[in-house]
Amino acid sequence: MKILIIEDEAELAKDIAQFLSSEDYLCESATNFTSAIEIQWEKENATEYEAEFKLNNKSYSANFAADGTWKETEYKIKSTELPSDVKSTITKEYVGYTISKAEVVESPSGSFYEVRLTKEDLKVELVIDKSGKIIKKK
Secondary structure (H helix, E strand, O other): OEEEEOOOOHHHHHHHHHHHHHOOOEEEEOHHHOOOEEEEEEEEEOOEEEEEEEEOOEEEEEEEEOOOOEEEEEEEEOHHHOOHHHHHHHHHHOOOOEEEEEEEEEEOOEEEEEEEEEEOOEEEEEEEOOOOOEEEEO
């Protein structure tokens, strides 16, 4: 079994990993999240786990494959925090829509913005890169 260790003290994380390794566990430390607090884990689906936590006064969720491989991290932002190119694309291509939710998505393939738009009863979710290019539409 593989275990992901999130611990803010590197030396303690190392000791935990060393002990668990002696018990035939494979261990990986999540060094990107060493200051995380209020960590809650749940099984997202048959092959993925999700950790929800707070870091620098923001709520995050990080997803990991069952083998401990990091897949992505998301956190909410205000629509005013979106890059101007992202806002420009939305304004041009989705006239009359309002941004109801915005998130930063970081993954091994890069950083993106996931944006939910609404217009009356219509809803659209977009994944957009920082230059304003739409990567995916749901």
